[in-house]
Amino acid sequence: MTAATARLPVLQNPEWQTTPDLVHGFCTRRGGGSVGEYAELNLSFKVGDARSAVEENWARVRAGVGGHLDLVTMNQVHGTTVGEIGPDAVSPGDADAMITRARGVGLCVLTADCVPVLLVSPAAGAVAAVHAGWRGTLGGVVVATLQRMVDQMGVRPDGVLAAIGPAIGSCCYEVDRWIADDIESRWGVMADAIERYELSGTPKARVDLGSVNAKLLVDAGVEPRAVSRVGGCTACNVSDFYSHRVASRSSTATGRQLSFIGWSP
Secondary structure (H helix, E strand, O other): HHHOOOOOOOOOHHHHHHOOOOOEEHHHHHHHOOOHHHHOOOOOOOOOOHHHHHHHHHHHHHHOOOOOOEEEEOOOOOOOOEEEEEEOOOOOOOOOOOOOOOEEEEEEEEEOOOOOEEEEOOOOEEEEEEEEEHHHHHHOOHHHHHHHHHHHHHHHOOHHHHEEEEEEEOOOEEHHHHHHHHHHHHHHHOOOEEEEEEEEEEEEEEEHHHHHHHHHHHHOOHHHHHHEEOEEOOOOOOOOOOHHHHHHHOOOOOOOOOEEEOOOO
């Protein structure tokens, strides 16, 4: 953990800590001021939390990353739209991924079981932040993001580093089997990421969305050794992370944790 992020419990990819000027992290739910089911570091204004609490949480995040990144969020819609962010740090609106080469801009993803993916090309000076739920994973949002980096920024896939953050694991992510079938129909067999079975005669599957997205990146040209996993299963560790699936079992609300990446000015 760098001095810039030491004020909050932020998970980082240790292999990236020597990359000059790169600022990144995966926040937990700890270190904020929200209370009740939103405790503590909820950063979404859309889940029912008090606006004053969320604003305070964002202030803590900005202070925790040294106050030197202009943090940009997007309206995540479980799609595959990729927004390119310039030095003005204007939100792309409806999108599920962002890319930038601008310094001083922090790309943000909010999740509570979905997969946050951070990408960096040190050679091209490009970074990306991706939100991948099952719909975005099926649609190939990480592939679309990588391709946009190649087309717009001259990135070489074999020079890209990827960090896949805390997300629901196959241990807790049971879905209707057609979702798994559709993923494999489009992207190929995912033997290490998908397990099929019957539950009271109903076809089901367990899916590791993080592993699926890792395979998509590797199949698109990213070196396998360049893909890292950071953090565990959000549903297994609700004391540290928000989990929409766990909250929905008891019909309660929950917050969203932040993942971010950018270049210091």
